[in-house]
Amino acid sequence: MSELDNADESNPEANAEFDAQFGALLANPTMWDSPGDDLSDRVVSAISSESVNAAATYAAPSGSHGRRSWVRPALLGAAAAIAFLFGGLVLLSGLSGVEDVDSFSAELVPTGRTDGQSGAITVTLFDSGLRIELDAASLPRRDNGSFYAGWLTTVDGDLFPVGTFHDGVKVTLWAGVELERVEMFTITLEAAAGRGNEGQGSSGEVVLRTEINP
């Protein structure tokens, strides 16, 4: 039993004992800091997005068996529709004589910083680099010094800017980076840095993201 258990509140020895044991731990401000209020929504949003997008873009999570009965048929239906659409596009592409190039698409996952955003990118490989066609019409337009920026993150942690834009309608971005090094595409919300600042860096305010799994 510690001295604190028997002491009243004015006992300096008990207080000193407590401070000696736990004072340093409690004095660490990090122990008291809490995540942002919106993190709960972002966690749920990320999980919801992954469960919906799993069949279309990624492998299903290992813990997905036994999930609600309507999810699997819905995902299978979506996958079938996408496969049918993709097959049609390939057929049309072949008939029209379009050059056969390597490309793939990926669904963008909202981070929860803004409500109800979604989108997709189509990445096409060229000798000159990667062309990224963005379709994210649900992104609200940003003007007057506010804008969006696209970024590719590599496995080495390098960040490549791929372009800026006001909204997500018919946006084409380019990147001079090897596809095999890329692991993430993100869209951030930016504000102009202003004159006198040393270049425009990422704000870190990611609104949409996707892993790149060619």
Place this chain on the structure above:
Amino acid sequence: MPVVDLAEYAVDRMEQFRPAHVVQEDAALALALTEGDEAAVRMLYERFGGLVFTVAHCMLKDRQRAEEVTQHVFLQAWRNADQFEPGRDFAPWLATIARRAAIDVLRREQRRPAGSLEVADLVDSALVTLAPNAEQIETVWSVRAAIEGLEPDERELVKMQHVEGHTHAEIAERLGIAVGTVKSRLHRAHRRLANRLAHLQGPNS
């Protein structure tokens, strides 16, 4: 202590404080999680979000990255919910995921292109070379859990004293209460904390 031993180690340390109803709640929560129940995700976050965030924050020294790791941890928990053993404690399981996720971030940060050390931020996680060991993670987790277990008024007083460095008289003046009230509430809070953190004391203390 090797990373792989963390779960067993932490279970031994943490489970002794789990009342029976908490064990039952955890089992039900794990089942709901494997069913993909959104409410279960929120409940899990409400119980452990602050704890996971604190572990990540202490390791990464960066609030934004700690939030990203926290989000990743709960995503991983959802993905691997079927691997959770009913009857066990969520806490060490989540602590293990959090530690590994934060270590992954630290490793990636350390692979970034090198810049001048003179301009590097002193809290830049790329400067951190050693990840905290399992015992340190358990300490961080326990302290945070003990803080969250305090009554709101007690938590405020303890923070004012230990983090902000105020005296009893200063706290009393700021809150408009008697010095004696400050002392008695702090004493009560210290007793709660000491009881909940007793397992952190060395054998000679």
